[in-house]
Amino acid sequence: MGKTIAEKILSEKSGTDAYAGQIVMANIDYVMVNDVTGPIAFREYAKLGTDKMYKDRMVLIPDHYVPAKDIASAEQAKEMREFAHKHELPNYYEIGKSGVCHQLMVEEGFAAPGRLIVGADSHTCTYGGINAFSTGIGSTEAAAAFATGKLWFKVPETIKVVVKGKFRRNVGGKDLILKIITDIGVDGANYKALEFHGDVCNISVADRLAISNMAIEAGGKAGIFPCDELTRKYIEDTVRGEYTPVDADPDAKYCRVLEYDLYQIEPMVSYPHLPSNGRPVREADVRIDQAYLGSCTNGRIEDMRIGAEIVKGRKVAPGVRFLVVPASQKVYRQMVEEGLMQIFLDAGAFISGPTCGACLGGYMGILAAGEKAVSSTNRNFIGRMGDKASEVYLAGPATVAASAIAGRIVTPDQLEGN
Amino acid sequence: MDKFKGRVWVFGDNVDTDQIIPAERLVAANLDHLNDYIFEKVRPGFAQQVQKGDILVAGRNFGCGSSREHAPLSLIEAGFSCIIAESFARIFYRNSMNIGLLLVECKVDVKEGETVEVDPDGGKVIAEGREYAFPEYPPFITELVKAGGLMNLIREGRF
Numbered sequence: 077m078g079k080t081i082a083e084k085i086l087s088e089k090s091g092t093d094a095y096a097g098q099i100v101m102a103n104i105d106y107v108m109v110n111d112v113t114g115p116i117a118f119r120e121y122a123k124l125g126t127d128k129m130y131k132d133r134m135v136l137i138p139d140h141y142v143p144a145k146d147i148a149s150a151e152q153a154k155e156m157r158e159f160a161h162k163h164e165l166p167n168y169y170e171i172g173k174s175g176v177c178h179q180l181m182v183e184e185g186f187a188a189p190g191r192l193i194v195g196a197d198s199h200t201c202t203y204g205g206i207n208a209f210s211t212g213i214g215s216t217e218a219a220a221a222f223a224t225g226k227l228w229f230k231v232p233e234t235i236k237v238v239v240k241g242k243f244r245r246n247v248g249g250k251d252l253i254l255k256i257i258t259d260i261g262v263d264g265a266n267y268k269a270l271e272f273h274g275d276v277c278n279i280s281v282a283d284r285l286a287i288s289n290m291a292i293e294a295g296g297k298a299g300i301f302p303c304d305e306l307t308r309k310y311i312e313d314t315v316r317g318e319y320t321p322v323d324a325d326p327d328a329k330y331c332r333v334l335e336y337d338l339y340q341i342e343p344m345v346s347y348p349h350l351p352s353n354g355r356p357v358r359e360a361d362v363r364i365d366q367a368y369l370g371s372c373t374n375g376r377i378e379d380m381r382i383g384a385e386i387v388k389g390r391k392v393a394p395g396v397r398f399l400v401v402p403a404s405q406k407v408y409r410q411m412v413e414e415g416l417m418q419i420f421l422d423a424g425a426f427i428s429g430p431t432c433g434a435c436l437g438g439y440m441g442i443l444a445a446g447e448k449a450v451s452s453t454n455r456n457f458i459g460r461m462g463d464k465a466s467e468v469y470l471a472g473p474a475t476v477a478a479s480a481i482a483g484r485i486v487t488p489d490q491l492e493g494n
Numbered sequence: 495m496d497k498f499k500g501r502v503w504v505f506g507d508n509v510d511t512d513q514i515i516p517a518e519r520l521v522a523a524n525l526d527h528l529n530d531y532i533f534e535k536v537r538p539g540f541a542q543q544v545q546k547g548d549i550l551v552a553g554r555n556f557g558c559g560s561s562r563e564h565a566p567l568s569l570i571e572a573g574f575s576c577i578i579a580e581s582f583a584r585i586f587y588r589n590s591m592n593i594g595l596l597l598v599e600c601k602v603d604v605k606e607g608e609t610v611e612v613d614p615d616g617g618k619v620i621a622e623g624r625e626y627a628f629p630e631y632p633p634f635i636t637e638l639v640k641a642g643g644l645m646n647l648i649r650e651g652r653f
Contacts, residue, residue, distance in 0.1 A: 099634045101653075115522040116563055120645060141521070148521040155522055198561040198585055214563040214589035220644050224653060228634060262508055263555035267584050295558065295583055350508060436517040436560075457510045457559060460517075464535040 078325030080234040081300045082269040085209040085322055089192045096233040096329070104133065105191040107213075107221040110177050110432075111138035111153050113196035116215035118159045121222050130225040135167040135186055136160050137177040140432045145439040175404025175430040178202040178289065178372035183406055188311060188319035189303040194218070194227060198292045199372050199454065205285035206311060207303035207321055209269075212292060232267055232297045235260075236330040238274040241339040246488045248382070249283025250374055250452065250472035252336065253290040254344040258354030259334070266295030268331065271324060276301055278338060281310040282378035289373045290454050293351040343487040345450070346470040349458045357475050360485040364469075366397045366449040367480035368461075371435045374452035374473045375403025377410045383477035384416040386488050392424040393483030399434065399441045400427045425480070437461045443468075450479045495596075495614040495639070500549035500575050502621075503540075504606045507553035511560040511586065515568045528568035546573035549610055551602055553579065557586025566590040576612055578602050578619060591635055592644040600628035614639075 079087065083095055090100035107130075109117050114136060121129075138156055141149035160168035167186075174180060178199055181187045189207035194200060198212035213227065221227050237256065257264070270291050276284070284301045291299025301307070303321030343357040369375070369383045380402060392398040400420050402408040408429060411417050420427055434441030435453040443449055443462030448469065451461065456468035469485055478488040512535075519531040533540040550569065556579035557565060566589045569577065576596040590597050596612075600619050604610055610621040619626040631639065638647060647653045 099632055112517075112520045113561065113563065116525065116567075119525075124645060124648060140517075148523045152522040196561055196563075198559065200561075212561040212585050214561055214585065214592060216563060216592045216644055217588065220592075220648055220653065223648060226653075230632075262558055263581060263583070266555065266581065292585075295555065297584055437512070438517055455510075455512070455559060457512045459535040460512055 077329065078327035080269065080328045080330070081271055081322050081324050082209055082232055082234055082298060085190060085192055086229055086231050094231045096231050098231050100229055100231060101226055102192055102229055103226050104194050104221055106133050106135055106186045106193045107218050108135040108137060108177060108181060108193070108195035108197070108200065109215070109218050110140055110197055111142060111156050112140045113215045113218065114156045115152055117196060117218040117222065118155065120216045120219035124219070124223055126223050128223050129163060130222060131163065131165055133225060134165055134222055135181065136165060137169045137174060137180055139175065139177045140436065141438055142171050142431060173405060175406065176372045176375060176432055179375060179403035179407070182206065182285065183314055183404055185311065185314040185316035188315045189307060189321040190319055194221060199289050201291045201296060201298050202285050202289040202372060204288035204291065204298045204300040205281060206307050207301055209298055209300065211297050230267065232269045233331040234269045234271045235265055235332045235334060237270055237272050238333065238335045239272065239279065240275050240335070240337050242278045243338045243341060246474040247341055247343055248472050248474070249279060249286040251341050251344045252338065253287045254346050254351065254354045254470060255341055256334065257290065257294045257351050258346070260294055262293060262350050262352045263295040265291065268296060270296050270299040272301045275338070277304060277306065280378060281306050282376045285376070286373050290351070293454055343472065343475050345475060345485055346456055348456050348467040348469065351454065351456060351470055357471065357485060357487045358490065362448060362469060362485045364396060364450050364479055364484060365447040366399065366441065366443065367476050368399045368401070368434060368441060368449055368451040368453060369473055369476050370399070370401030370403060371453040372403060373454045375401060375407065377407045379452065379473040380407065380411050380416050382473040384419040386474060386477040387423040387425070387481060388419045390423055390481045392480050396480055396483050398423070398425040398480035400425045401433065402430055404430050434461055450476050450485050452476045497611060497613045498575055499609055499611045500547045501545070502549045502551045502604050502606060502608055502610055503544070504604065505550065505552040508555045508558055509552050510558050511562050511565040514557070514565040515562065520562060520564055528564050529571035532568050532572050541572060544572045544574070547575050548573060549576055549578060549612070550574050551578045551604055554581045556582050558583035561585045563589045563593065566593055566595045570595050591638050594643040596639065598628055600626050602626050
């Protein structure tokens with residue numbers, strides 16, 4: 077019987093002939109932790125009393141509360157730094173050479189087609205955008221992976237998502253994934269993988285990463301794209317070592333099939349307090365206090381280019397705070413080199429270095445009671461970006477940039493119409 | 495596993511990890527008292543009302559969102575003996591089973607303050623005289639739960 081990409085990768089990594097529903101013990105290629113999930117993993121590892129450690133497979137990326145926002149987060153970052161130093165870990169990333177973990181995992185070439193990667197961060201599913209099976213885990217199991225190089229996995233059933241055609245102008249991967257989550261619900265893919273088929277060549281790799289990133293918002297264990305020429309080109313300068321792309325078999329078994337005509341996808345916005353509360357932006361009537369362009373979902377250079385093109389020659393609306401947060405030092409540098417910084421600065425945006433910060437309500441852009449934000453991030457739960465009486469509206473980079481200018485949630489086309 | 499009883503607290507669908515414990519509490523310095531902050535944004539004062547042995551009952555997709563292990567950890571520290579929900583988000587499920595918080599996947603009709611009895615081996619929840627069955631755990635999960643979590647399995651050389 078044929079296999080899905082998830083079944084193939086988990087079979088290969090566990091040395092078994094695995095199908096959906098089975099529990100396998102699989103060798104992992106990389107295990108990533110951040111400054112929030114790392115300290116619990118380090119403590120659990122210490123309790124094991126073992127010297128065994130798969131150092132080359134471990135990646136430590138502080139990003140949630142760095143640069144440190146207060147003494148407690150400074151202590152936490154210090155714990156991570158000292159753990160890396162003590163164990164002479166090769167893959168620890170200090171600010172200045174770093175970024176939001178999922179962006180860095182791709183940029184630094186850890187993520188690659190066919191690999192099995194786990195991370196103690198729920199958006200680890202991002203690397204499915206480049207044909208990896210990657211998924212979020214907890215801290216204790218990260219410690220287990222440090223010590224054993226493997227983990228248990230329930231092989232997921234897979235939902236096949238077939239796309240046709242091309243996106244319209246100012247519509248992209250974020251709009252598609254918000255539409256999918258709205259259609260199937262926040263648990264529509266719980267315990268399952270999404271696998272993308274059809275005209276995926278019309279979806280940029282940056283957009284694929286954004287789509288896979290939000291598979292978890294439908295409960296998904298992974299969101300996986302095939303590897304094609306676009307993938308190979310995207311990673312050719314940065315990937316570490318060899319990689320083996322994995323395709324699904326033509327007779328693979330899927331638990332559900334969804335079909336989308338990309339041309340019919342409209343700019344989408346998800347209303348509070350669930351990512352599944354999506355509706356077309358044209359139906360929105362929401363004044364905003366803040367617009368946020370950044371995060372592991374939409375903080376790539378491609379997102380910054382989209383935003384800059386829209387705000388070029390325009391000014392951020394009075395009373396609106398526009399936060400632009402490139403997802404890595406590399407994206408930041410590219411923005412400088414391409415002149416995007418100048419465009420955002422002229423528009424009146426606030427630009428910061430890379431951090432998860434405001435996305436999770438950590439710092440650097442917290443919302444007060446009653447405030448509303450349109451955000452290119454991935455979650456709009458109650459109190460996600462600040463006070464429990466604040467509201468987060470999720471949208472793509474084009475809508476976020478246009479809304480920053482308009483002062484209310486609009487598409488770039490509506491902005492031009494004004 | 496022995497049967498046990500507890501007083502229930504009732505929550506709805508899609509209880510996310512930000513509700514269970516907000517991101518701003520996720521610093522290592524809080525690790526030994528995470529229970530002080532559970533549900534602080536959506537149910538202020540809740541942490542002070544929970545007693546050891548209480549049971550949390552919820553609807554669909556409990557624990558969705560972040561991979562933060564602080565979520566099940568804070569519920570263990572608060573004293574919850576188990577969580578009963580119609581369904582659980584997968585990372586929360588893994589985390590809980592890996593660190594020894596028992597999860598029961600079962601739709602239970604119960605009011606806050608009532609008492610329920612859980613029979614893990616028998617696959618039954620008994621609430622106010624009504625009986626609800628829940629599916630058997632896969633063998634690996636049973637082993638994990640009986641060992642008291644993943645780290646014990648590793649220490650015993652069974653992983």
